[in-house]
Amino acid sequence: xxxxxxxxxxxxxxxxxxxxxxxxxxxxxxxxxxxxxxxxxxxxxxxxxxxxxxxxxxxxxxxxxxxxxxxxxxxxxxxxxxxxxxxxxxxxxxxxxxxxxxxxxxxxxxxxxxxxxxxxxxxxxxxxxxxxxxxxxxxxxxxxxxxxxxxxxxxxxxxxxxxxxxxxxxxxxxxxxxxxxxxxxxxxxxxxxxxxxxxxxxxxxxxxxxxxxxxxxxxxxxxxxxxxxxxxxxxxxxxxxxxxxxxxxxxxxxxxxxxxxxxxxxxxxxxxxxxxxxxxxxxxxxxxxxxxxxxxxxxxxxxxxxxxxxxxxxxxxxxxx
Amino acid sequence: xxxxxxxxxxxxxxxxxxxxxxxxxxxxxxxxxxxxxxxxxxxxxxxxxxxxxxxxxxxxxxxxxxxxxxxxxxxxxxxxxxxxxxxxxxxxxxxxxxxxxxxxxxxxxxxxxxxxxxxxxxxxxxxxxxxxxxxxxxxxxxxxxxxxxxxxxxxxxxxxxxxxxxxxxxxxxxxxxxxxxxxxxxxxxxxxxxxxxxxxxxxxxxxxxxxxxxxxxxxxxxxxxxxxxxxxxxxxxxxxxxxxxxxxxx
Amino acid sequence: xxxxxxxxxxxxxxxxxxxxxxxxxxxxxxxxxxxxxxxxxxxxxxxxxxxxxxxxxxxxxxxxxxxxxxxxxxxxxxxxxxxxxxxxxxxxxxxxxxxxxxxxxxxxxxxxxxxxxxxxxxxxxxxxxxxxxxxxxxxxxxxxxxxxxxxxxxxxxxxxxxxxxxxxxxxxxxxxxxxxxxxxxxxxxxxxxxxxxxxxxxxxxxxxxxxxxxxxxxxxxxxxxxxxxxxxxxxxxxxxxxxxxxxxxxxxxxxxxxxxxxxxxxxxxxxxxxxxxxxxxxxx
Numbered sequence: 001x002x003x004x005x006x007x008x009x010x011x012x013x014x015x016x017x018x019x020x021x022x023x024x025x026x027x028x029x030x031x032x033x034x035x036x037x038x039x040x041x042x043x044x045x046x047x048x049x050x051x052x053x054x055x056x057x058x059x060x061x062x063x064x065x066x067x068x069x070x071x072x073x074x075x076x077x078x079x080x081x082x083x084x085x086x087x088x089x090x091x092x093x094x095x096x097x098x099x100x101x102x103x104x105x106x107x108x109x110x111x112x113x114x115x116x117x118x119x120x121x122x123x124x125x126x127x128x129x130x131x132x133x134x135x136x137x138x139x140x141x142x143x144x145x146x147x148x149x150x151x152x153x154x155x156x157x158x159x160x161x162x163x164x165x166x167x168x169x170x171x172x173x174x175x176x177x178x179x180x181x182x183x184x185x186x187x188x189x190x191x192x193x194x195x196x197x198x199x200x201x202x203x204x205x206x207x208x209x210x211x212x213x214x215x216x217x218x219x220x221x222x223x224x225x226x227x228x229x230x231x232x233x234x235x236x237x238x239x240x241x242x243x244x245x246x247x248x249x250x251x252x253x254x255x256x257x258x259x260x261x262x263x264x265x266x267x268x269x270x271x272x273x274x275x276x277x278x279x280x281x282x283x284x285x286x287x288x289x290x291x292x293x294x295x296x297x298x299x300x301x302x303x304x305x306x307x308x309x310x311x312x313x314x315x316x317x318x319x320x321x
Numbered sequence: 322x323x324x325x326x327x328x329x330x331x332x333x334x335x336x337x338x339x340x341x342x343x344x345x346x347x348x349x350x351x352x353x354x355x356x357x358x359x360x361x362x363x364x365x366x367x368x369x370x371x372x373x374x375x376x377x378x379x380x381x382x383x384x385x386x387x388x389x390x391x392x393x394x395x396x397x398x399x400x401x402x403x404x405x406x407x408x409x410x411x412x413x414x415x416x417x418x419x420x421x422x423x424x425x426x427x428x429x430x431x432x433x434x435x436x437x438x439x440x441x442x443x444x445x446x447x448x449x450x451x452x453x454x455x456x457x458x459x460x461x462x463x464x465x466x467x468x469x470x471x472x473x474x475x476x477x478x479x480x481x482x483x484x485x486x487x488x489x490x491x492x493x494x495x496x497x498x499x500x501x502x503x504x505x506x507x508x509x510x511x512x513x514x515x516x517x518x519x520x521x522x523x524x525x526x527x528x529x530x531x532x533x534x535x536x537x538x539x540x541x542x543x544x545x546x547x548x549x550x551x552x553x554x555x556x557x558x559x560x561x562x563x564x565x566x567x568x569x570x571x
Numbered sequence: 572x573x574x575x576x577x578x579x580x581x582x583x584x585x586x587x588x589x590x591x592x593x594x595x596x597x598x599x600x601x602x603x604x605x606x607x608x609x610x611x612x613x614x615x616x617x618x619x620x621x622x623x624x625x626x627x628x629x630x631x632x633x634x635x636x637x638x639x640x641x642x643x644x645x646x647x648x649x650x651x652x653x654x655x656x657x658x659x660x661x662x663x664x665x666x667x668x669x670x671x672x673x674x675x676x677x678x679x680x681x682x683x684x685x686x687x688x689x690x691x692x693x694x695x696x697x698x699x700x701x702x703x704x705x706x707x708x709x710x711x712x713x714x715x716x717x718x719x720x721x722x723x724x725x726x727x728x729x730x731x732x733x734x735x736x737x738x739x740x741x742x743x744x745x746x747x748x749x750x751x752x753x754x755x756x757x758x759x760x761x762x763x764x765x766x767x768x769x770x771x772x773x774x775x776x777x778x779x780x781x782x783x784x785x786x787x788x789x790x791x792x793x794x795x796x797x798x799x800x801x802x803x804x805x806x807x808x809x810x811x812x813x814x815x816x817x818x819x820x821x822x823x824x825x826x827x828x829x830x831x832x833x834x835x836x837x838x839x840x841x842x843x844x845x846x847x848x849x850x851x852x853x854x855x
Contacts, residue, residue: 055662102841105848106800109605109661113796114844120793121837128830185427185444186437192424195413202373202411203483204399204428213435242789245669252666282681288673295666296656 007176011260015175018263019168026271029160030232035263035270036164036171037229041243042251042262043178044221049248050256051182052214053194058099058115059222060244061122062092066223067230067240068126068133071142081145081157081231088227089220096219097212104211107197116244123241138237142230157231167228174221178259181217190214222247249291255301264302323387326351326491326521327372332381334367341367342378343545349491349538354517356524356532359542360565365525366408368542369495372523373405374398386490400431404489406480408496408525414469418460418479421468422451425486454482458512474505481512491521498528510535533557541565576705577822583711583780585818586718590773591791592798593725593810594766600742600805601762604653605661607668610792611675612767616641616774617783618679621688630693634775641771646764654759672788679785687784714776721772722811729807738762742805797840803850812852 022032041063048054066088073079073087103114126133133139147155147166157163181187193200193207200207230236246269254265269287276283298305327349334342342364349355357365370376372383374395383391390398413421426447427434442448455461458478463471468479477497484492498509506528514535516522526532532539532553539556541548543565549556556562595609616637623633648671656663692710699706729735737758774783781787794817802813817836825832843851 053662055665102844105844109599109665109804110800112605112661112665113800114840117793117796117800117837117840120790121834121841124831124834124837128834180440181437183440183442184437185430185434185439185441188420188424188441189427189434192413192416195415196411199407199411199413199483200424200428201395202399202405202407203425203487204396204431205434206394206396206432209432209435213437217437245673245789248666249669249673282677285674285677288670288677291670291673292652292667295663295670 007179012172012176012179014260015263016172019172022168022267023161023164027274029164031270031274033160033164033167033232034229035267036167037225037232037266038247038250038270039263039266040171040174040225040228041222041247042254042266043174043259044218044225045247045251046254046256046259046262047178047181047221048214048218049251050258050261051187051194052190052211054104054211054214055112055248056103056115056215056218057112057244057248058103058119058122059218059247060119060241061099062096062219062222063226063229063243063247064122064126064236064238064241065095066092066226067236068139068226069223070227071139071230071236072132074143074145075139075141081147082149084145084231085224085227088223092219092221092223092226093216094219096222097216100212100215100219101208104208104215119241119244123238126238126241133236133238136238138235138239139230140235142234142236144231144234163232167232170224170228174224175259175263178221182259186210186213246287249287253287253290253294253301255303255305258300258303258307261301261303264306268302324350326386327523328382328384329372330382330384332368332371332383333379334364334371334376335379340545342371345381345542345545345547347540347547347550349521349523351521352518353537354513354522354524354535355538355540356526356536357540357542358526358529358532359548362544363542364545365542366495367545369405369493369523369525373403373493396428396431399428399487399489402488402490403493404484404487404491405493406484406495406497408499410473410476410480412468412476412479412483415467417465418468418471419448419451419455419464421479422454422482422486423447425483426450426454426488429487450486450488454485457485458482474501477501477505478509478512481509485516489520491523492516493523495525496527497524498526498531506531573826574823575703576707577826578819579702579707579715580711581819581822582815583714583718583818584822585815586715586722587773587777587814588794588798588818589722589811589814590718590769590776591795592802592814593807594769594773595795596766596799596804596806596810597729597738597742598763598766601738602657602759604657604763605664605668606767607665607792608671608675609668609767609770609795610788610790611672612641612645612788613770613774613791614679614783614785614788615644615675616771617690617778617787618683618688618774619771620775620778621683621690621783624690624693630696630779634772637775638768638772641774642764642768645767645771646760649760649763653763654756657759672792676785676788683783683785685785687782689782690778692779710779714780718776721769725769726807734758734761794836797836800840801843801850803852806852809850809852813850 022035023029026032041059045059048056069091070084070088073084079087099118103111103118106114127135144157146153147157155162157166189200189205189210193210197207226240250265250269251262253268255261272283294301300307325348330346332342332345333340345368357368359365371378374393377392382389385401385403390401413424455464460475460479463475471479481497497513498506501509510531513522513524517535536553538550539553540550541556541562548565549559549562591613595606598604598606619637619640620633623637624630627633656667696710696713699708700712729738798810798813798817801816802809820839821832821836824835
C-alpha cells in the first residue's frame with residue numbers, strides 16, 4: 001500500500017511506456033483502444049474485489065448504463081464529447097451507489113447473488129425500454145463527436161489513432177487517480193474492512209458507507225469505460241450488460257489487488273479474443289479454464305506470477321557470493 | 322459534569338426468551354477501573370455487547386458522558402469516546418502493526434475517512450497517535466511486521482493498543498489477558514493499572530489476582546443479573562460471592 | 572378464468588424454480604459450497620432432453636436418463652475438482668464454478684449451435700383438458716403433478732431417511748460432519764449429485780414448455796438467486812415458498828404487463844431486501 005502512494009513512481013512509468021508501445025505492437029489502434037477500455041472496467045472491478053473484497057457481478061449494469069446514457073445524451077440532447085462522458089460517469093456513480101446500497105444490506109454469498117440478480121434486472125429493463133435502447137438490436141449510430149471545450153474544437157477523434165491517444169490519456173489519468181484512491185484514508189479503510197469488518201466497525205467506521213462509496217467510484221469508472229466503448233464501436237449493444245462475468249474473469253486472471261494486473265488481464269483477454277475470433281469462436285472455454293487454474297494455482301493472477309518470478313530472480317542475484 | 326462516565330439502568334437483553342442480561346443497573350465513576358466478574362455464562366460479554374452497540378438491548382437505558390446512547394450504532398459510540406478490545410483477538414491480520422494502529426486512530430474521524438482524493442498520510446496526527454501508542458506498548462520495533470505474524474502476547478497488547486488509539490474516555494476491555502502466557506501477564510496488569518489513571522476502564526477478567534489488585538469497584542454478575550457490587554475487600558469478604566463464584570474458582 | 576389459468580401456470584413455473592433452488596440450497600447447507608454452475612447444469616438437462624428425445628424418440632427415457640446423466644457429471648466434477656476447494660473462501664467457489672459454467676455454455680454451443688431449439692410435447696401428453704370452464708394443456712398439468720410428487724419424495728428423503736438425517740445434521744453443525752468419519756466424502760458427493768441432478772431434472776421437465784438455448788443458464792441462475800434471497804439458503808420450505816411466490820408473480824404479471832414479467836420478480840426481490848433484509852423466512 002505504501003508503494004502505491006508514490007503516484008508518479010512505481011508502476012506508473014511502466015503503464016506510460018505500455019501505452020506508447022501498445023498501438024505500435026498491435027495490428028490496429030482500435031484493438032489497443034479496446035484493451036484500455038476493458039482495462040478501465042477491470043480497474044474499477046479490482047477496486048471493489050481486490051481492495052474491498054466485494055465480488056460484484058453487477059459491473060455490466062454500470063458499463064451498459066454508461067454506454068446507453070452517453071449515446072442517448074449525444075443522439076437526443078445533442079451533447080458534445082465531454083458532456084457525454086460526464087453524463088456517463090455521473091449516472092454510473094448514482095446507479096452504482098443505489099445498487100451497492102441495496103446489495104450490501106446482505107453480506108457474503110447473498111451479496112454476490114444479489115449483484116447478479118440486479119444485473120439481470122438491468123438487462124430486462126434495457127430490453128423492455130426498446131424505444132430508447134434499441135432492445136435486442138442495440139442502440140445504433142452512436143456518434144463520436146470531436147473533442148471540444150466551450151465550443152472550441154481541440155481535436156477530431158475520427159481516426160482510430162487519435163481516439164486511441166485520447167483514451168490512453170484518460171486511462172493514465174484514471175490509473176493515477178485510482179492509485180491515489182487506494183492510498184487515501186478511504187482506500188486504506190476499505191482494505192481494513194476487507195481484512196476484518198468487525199474490527200473496522202469497532203474502531204469507529206460505518207463500514208456500509210465505505211462500501212457504498214467504493215461502488216460509486218467503481219461505477220463512475222466503469223460507466224466511463226462503457227461510454228468510450230460505445231463511441232469506439234459506434235454502437236451500444238444490449239450484451240454490454242451481460243459483460244459482468246467477463247469483467248470479473250479478466251480482473252481475476254490479470255491479478256486482484258494490483259492495478260497493473262488489470263491492464264494485463266484486459267490485454268490478454270482482448271488479444272486472445274482477437275486471435276481466436278476468426279479461427280475458433282468458442283475461445284471463451286479457454287478463459288473458463290484459465291479462471292479455474294488461476295484460482296487453484298496462481299492466486300495473484302498474471303501480475304502475481306510475474307511478481308513472484310521477479311522476486312525469485314532478484315533473491316538469487318541478491319545473495320552475496 | 323457528572324461524576325459518572327457511564328450510567329446503566331434496568332438493562333435487559335433476551336435471546337428468544339433467554340435473559341442474557343437481566344435488569345442490570347450500575348454506574349462507572351470517571352478515571353476508575355470498574356471490573357465485571359462472574360462465572361461463565363453470567364452475562365458479562367452480553368452486557369459488553371449492549372454497551373458497545375454490538376447488540377441492541379431489549380429494554381433499559383444506557384447513558385454515556387451525559388448523553389443517552391441506548392440504541393446508537395457502534396461507530397457513533399466510538400466518536401463519542403468509547404473504545405473496546407475483544408476477548409478473541411481481532412486485528413487487521415494482513416496489515417502492519419503501525420497501519421493497524423493508524424487505522425484505529427483514523428476511526429475517530431468516522432465518515433471523515435471517506436476522503437478519497439487525499440493521501441492517507443496527509444493526516445499526520447493519526448500516524449503520531451499510532452507511533453505514540455506503539456512506543457508506550459513497546460511495539461515500536463515491530464512497527465512494520467504484519468499483525469498476524471506477532472507472537473500471541475504481543476497480539477493481545479496490540480489488541481489493547483487498538484482501543485487506546487481511539488483516544489477514548491471509556492475503555493471496555495473484554496478479558497485482555499485471555500490466552501496470555503504467565504510471563505506476559507504482569508506487563509498487561511501494569512498497563513491496565515496505568516490506564517485506569519488516565520481513562521475510565523471497564524474490565525471483564527477471569528484472573529482474580531489482577532481484578533483484586535487493580536480494581537476500584539467490582540460488580541459480580543450471576544445468571545444475567547447483578548449479585549453484588551463493591552470495593553475489592555468487600556467482594557472478597559462476601560459470602561454469596563464466595564459461594565457463587567470464588568468457591569468454584571478456588 | 573384467465574387468472575385461474577395463470578395461477579396454474581405460475582404453480583408449474585414455481586415448482587420448477589423450487590427444484591432448481593432446493594438443489595442449490597441443500598448443496599450450500601451441507602457442503603457450505605456456492606455453486607454458480609447450477610444454471611448451466613439446468614441448461615444441460617434441457618439439451619439432453621432435446622437429444623435423447625431425438626435419438627430414442629421417447630420423452631420418458633430422456634426424463635429418466637437426462638437428470639441421471641447430469642447428476643453423474645456433477646458427481647464426477649465433485650470427485651475431480653470441487654472437493655478440493657471446499658475449504659477455500661466462498662469467493663473461490665464462485666469463481667471456479669463460474670469458470671465451469673462458462674465451459675459448459677461454450678461446449679453446448681459447440682455441440683448444439685448458438686440458436687435455441689424447441690422440444691415437442693411428448694406423445695400422450697399433448698392436447699388440452701377442460702378444467703371447469705377453460706382448456707389447459709395436458710403437459711403442464713403433468714408437470715405440476717410430477718413436480719409435486721418429486722417434492723414429496725424429496726421431503727421424505729430429507730426428513731425420513733438416514734441419508735436425509737445425515738444431510739440435515741451436517742447442515743446444522745460442521746462438527747457433526749466430522750463425527751461421521753469415513754462416509755463423509757461419499758455423503759458430500761452424493762449430495763452434490765442430488766442437488767445438481769434436481770437442476771437437471773428441472774431442465775428436462777421445462778424443455779418442452781420453454782425450449783432450450785445456450786444462454787438460459789445465467790437467466791435461471793438469476794431466478795434461483797432471487798428465490799434463495801427471498802426464502803433463505805439451506806431451507807427446504809424457504810425454497811418451496813420462495814419458488815412458488817416467484818413463479819406466481821411472474822405468471823400473473825405476464826397477463827398484466829407481459830414485457831415486465833421478468834422484471835417484476837427482481838422488483839419483488841428488491842422490495843424484500845428493503846423490508847426484510849434477511850428474507851421472508853430467513854434467520855439472521
